[in-house]
Amino acid sequence: MKATVAPEVFQQKKPVALARWLIGRHLVRRLTDGATEARMILETEAYVGERDLACHARAGRTARTEVMYGAGGVWYVYLCYGIHEMLNLVVGPRDWPAAVLIRGVEGASGPGRVTKTLAIDRSLNRAAADEASGLWIEDRGVRVPRGKILATPRIGIDYAGPVWAAKPWRFVLAGSARL
DNA sequence: TACTCGATCGGA
DNA sequence: CCGATCGAGTAA
Numbered sequence: 001m002k003a004t005v006a007p008e009v010f011q012q013k014k015p016v017a018l019a020r021w022l023i024g025r026h027l028v029r030r031l032t033d034g035a036t037e038a039r040m041i042l043e044t045e046a047y048v049g050e051r052d053l054a055c056h057a058r059a060g061r062t063a064r065t066e067v068m069y070g071a072g073g074v075w076y077v078y079l080c081y082g083i084h085e086m087l088n089l090v091v092g093p094r095d096w097p098a099a100v101l102i103r104g105v106e107g108a109s110g111p112g113r114v115t116k117t118l119a120i121d122r123s124l125n126r127a128a129a130d131e132a133s134g135l136w137i138e139d140r141g142v143r144v145p146r147g148k149i150l151a152t153p154r155i156g157i158d159y160a161g162p163v164w165a166a167k168p169w170r171f172v173l174a175g176s177a178r179l
Numbered sequence: 180t181a182c183t184c185g186a187t188c189g190g191a
Numbered sequence: 192c193c194g195a196t197c198g199a200g201t202a203a
Contacts, residue, residue: 045186054186056199064199082196084187101186112187156186 005137007073007129010091015098018072018091019046020151020171022137024144027105029118030134037118040142042176043104045154046169047088049097054160054167057097067126068097075135077115077125084112085121089129089137103155103170109177148174 005025010018028038047055056078057065067076072091076099080086088099101111108117115121120135127133151168158165172179 047186056186059200062200078186079196079198081185081187082198086186088186103186110187154186159185 002138002140004131005129005139007071010072010089010129011093012072013092013096015046015048015091015100016169019044019100019169020149022089022100022102023149023171023173024142026138026140026142027102027114027118028136028138029120030131031119038138038140039105039107039118041102041105042173043102043109044171045101045103046091047099047101048169052160052167053164054154054157055097055099065097068099069095070126072098073129075124075127075129075133077120077122079122080112085115086111087115087120087124104172104177144173150174150179152179 022041022044025041026038027041028036030036050057050060057068061069068090071094074090076088076090078086087102090099092098102114103111105114108114124135129136150172152170153166153168154170
């Protein structure tokens, strides 16, 4: 079983639920030589709207965050620490900024490693999550029991303050990453 | 235009 | 524990 996930799925106003649901789905990349590589998603984080002080959209609409204000189903890729490309999937309806950070896939733990491993960079920013862009999500029928998905606070966002830093919006397939 | 600080990682 | 490395956001 293999099915590209339709963009509408990511337009639901449920970033946290979508972040959890993405665990067990596959991130699929088509390389320049035409070959495709699919890796199961093992770790994600949800960033939820302008109120969420950990979310880039806390600053409102800017050149960088504009992509998050579009309808879900497109990629938001940005450079972090001047070194690492971070891959996010924009989620939620139009004018409601939210995204899910892909923090880990099979064989690559950590957001910077995910992008490096799959040759993902800012050229994919604002691109649709479909086969035409060369990077998309598939549901290959893997069933992940709810109890196998752990929820923890998000990583590296202490600047957001104790309330937002404590939100359990990071999801990890049990045993696939450190807590 | 100047300055600050990262949704991280690898090496000491 | 620390340095790398650069662009977005903010203040001026």
